[in-house]
Amino acid sequence: MKNDLIIFDFAGTLVRMRPPVLLIDRSLLFQYFKKYKLAIVTGGKRRETLNILDKLKIKTFFPDLSIITKDDTVLRKPNPKLLYLAVEEYRAIAPIYVGDKTRDRKMAESAGIPFIYSQELLLSKGIL
Numbered sequence: 001m002k003n004d005l006i007i008f009d010f011a012g013t014l015v016r017m018r019p020p021v022l023l024i025d026r027s028l029l030f031q032y033f034k035k036y037k038l039a040i041v042t043g044g045k046r047r048e049t050l051n052i053l054d055k056l057k058i059k060t061f062f063p064d065l066s067i068i069t070k071d072d073t074v075l076r077k078p079n080p081k082l083l084y085l086a087v088e089e090y091r092a093i094a095p096i097y098v099g100d101k102t103r104d105r106k107m108a109e110s111a112g113i114p115f116i117y118s119q120e121l122l123l124s125k126g127i128l
Helices: 026-035 046-055 081-090 102-111 118-123
Strands: 005-009 037-041 095-099 115-117
Touching (some): 081 102, 102 115
Parallel strands (some): 005 095
16 A cells, blocks of 8 residues: 655654754655655644744645644654544545654554654655
């Protein structure tokens, strides 16, 4: 089954927070945007997340409802229900989660969602 949703961890996977730096090539992110639905699950605050997306000029890739922050739910990482929120928002059938930490992998495994370490995504030239 082909992936229809890519859920990104935010800090350390998609961006470096301070100073804000995009960690995934912008053209690769654009290719993903054209081919898949994109979402973010982060333990960070909504305002800070949106500000960084704006500064990096990638906010258009992530509709507001596709960004799940600690301000949006009482759930916290590594609760797999956080990933389900993104899956439900898009009614995704074959999501994949991209993260940078072992707890991200464990959260994906608990949710039954395939996982890719962000470093592997970069080394593979982003082939999903």
